[in-house]
Amino acid sequence: MSTGLLLHPLTLHVPPPTSTSNGPPQPFSTAGNHHRHILSLSETCTSMSQLKQLHAFTLRTTFPDETATLFLYGRILQLSSFFFDVSYAFRVFDSIHQESHSSFMWNTLIRACAHDVSRKEEALLLYRKMLGRGKSAPDKHTFPFVLKACAYIFGLSEGKQVHCHVVKHGLSGDVYVNNGLIHLYGSCGCLDLAQKVFNDMPERSLVSWNSMVDALVRAGEYDSALELFRQMQRSFEPDGYTMQSVLSACAGLGSLSLGTWAHAFLLRRCDFDVAMDVLIKNSLIEMYCKCGSLKMGEQVFKGMRKRDLASWNAMILGLATHGRADEALGCFDRMVGKEENVKPNSVTFVAVLTACNHRGMVKKGRQYFDMMVRDYAIKPALEHYGCIIDLAARAGYITEAIDMVTSMPMKPDAVIWRSLLDACCKKGASVQLSEEIATRLIETREDNQSSSGAYVLLSRVYASASRWNDVGIVRKLMTEHGIRKEPGCSSIEINGISHEFFAGDTSHPQTKQIYEHLKVIDDKLRSVGYLPDCSQAPLVDSNNDGSKEYSLRLHSERLAIAFGLISLPPRTPIRVFKNLRVCSDCHEVTKLISKVFNTEIIVRDRVRFHHFKDGSCSCSDYW
DNA sequence: CTAGGGTTAG
DSSP, X not given: OOGGGSOTTGGGGOOOOSSOSXXXXXXXXXXXXXXXXXXXXHHHXXXXXXXXXXXXXXXXXXXXXXXXXXXXXXXXXHHHHHTTOHHHHHHHHHHSOGGGOOHHHHHHHHHHHHTSGGGHHHHHHHHHHHHHHOSSOOOTTHHHHHHHHHHHTTOHHHHXXXXXXHHHTTOTTOHHHHHHHHHHHHHTTOHHHXXXXXXXXXXXXXXXXXXXXXXXXXXXXXXXXXXXXXXXXXXXOOOHHHHHHHHHHHHHHTOHHHHHHHHHHHHHHOOOOHHHHHHHHHHHHHHHHHTTOHHHHHHHHHTOSSOOHHHHHHHHHHHHHXXXXXXXXXXXXXXXXXXXXXXXXXXXHHHHHHHHHHTTOXXXXXXXXXXXXXXXXXXXXXXXXXXXXXXXXXXXXXXXXXXXXXXXXXXXXXXXXHXXXXXXXXXXOXXXXXXXXXXXXXXTTOOXXXXXXXXXXXXXXXXXXXXXXXXXXXXXXXHHTTOOOOOOEEXXXXXXXXXXXXXXXXOSTTHHHHHHHHHHHHHHHHHTTOOOOTTTSOEEOTTSSSOOEEHHHHOHHHHHHHHHHHHSOTTOOEEEEESSOOXXXXXXXXXXXXXXXXXXXEEEEOOOOOOOTTSXXXXXXXX
């Protein structure tokens, strides 16, 4: 046989066989310590084809003892998963006698599955098999992989069982295992369990802290996440993973001052490789856009040497949510154009459709929806239908929107019913239709939006039809079901201090001034020809005292803008965050106010509200 | 005798 099978560069690293230091290598069947050579070859193996040659040698070689053979097979398994050839690993594993499967082999295979997106379930299956065979017990290496697989499929009940096994095997003190548990509970939304594991750990690493910070961010506990970040710095230097979570927390709070601080922090302290750098920059774009600084978001985006799909998605979405639909669509064109040639995914189209939605561009929205299906073969998800249905309904094409709901292949969720009902309410659809939709919305049992939920919207429908009896019934139902109407809410951040405004709210210390200024704004708007559109904003009896006002007048973001115009020096950009979705008319009004008062005003939606205990939060409180 | 943990947009 020829050893020419093993090609350069592998052959370069073969230690000379002791028996034949000169001349051609001997056939492997005779020499007693050839297995050592194969073993050392396995250390320099650089590709799957080399590994296969090695495997072939192994099959032809007689090994001095069983242990040595199994050790080598373990290596081969390890290498095939290192080269991402999991099916080869499976074949090797299956070729080994069941009795001889070692913990190492099981672990290697489970790990290979846990790292492969399409094999997460297989990882759990293997683990179950491993337990069932009873030959090799799981150890501290097994659990982190199994837990990762559980986390990925959100298998909370499976994960809890694995947690029991961890305890049973006396591994509840292992730092790797515990990190896996934190990650699992964090991804499944069990914050208290994640916290408990974290608290009870005898030893913590940087990964433990990062996983816990991440769990808090996922749960929307941004404040606590930042507090933990502060604590962790007493023992660890943050890395890229940490900063990614910290940036998400800042984005979630909508706090530009915190976000800017985090940006400065990472410029000063952190050093990443290129892959991490792209990830961090993407988080920066998202953070700046969510905090209302589209300018900084764009700056980061433009300054990137390398961009990936997520960078484009973040930028398009940022432009879209700021109502800059044309630029968002332009960005999309550039992305798919010849020069950049990045293939969009389903998230890209959510961003593109959001751009159309925020500007009420019905036709364009439909075009992009069709383009997604036709040109990119992307199957529309619920979110895409949500965008396009909302778009149609808001523009008054309620029948068409309902047709889309009935023809789409999946079950509509509460968001879709709500946007239909909202449109019915604003466009004065028939009471019967509105009632039907409200019923469906309530049936989903997901309707927990107190300010624009089924009951509130339905009572508005009855009110605009002057069916006061029914309004009373709905009100009573709301009380019985314990649903409290919460007013719309906006916030504005000034010098690191956040101020909140509720529609109709009078609790701010400068209320009198704010309302006076609101009147100034409205008068100015009227003087340039703007009149609140009654069909968009029906008369509502929001105070339940017979005093009807345009709901537009009560919009909380207008209070916030009024406050901004009073307390900021002229021409300072004003950033307002709204808890409800910003719609096209809101962008219009804001644009008009910006023009009339010569100030840049940015309104951003869907930022989670951060309730400061003392009503304020400054940068220095945190760091 | 081998080894291991944490990222992604609505």
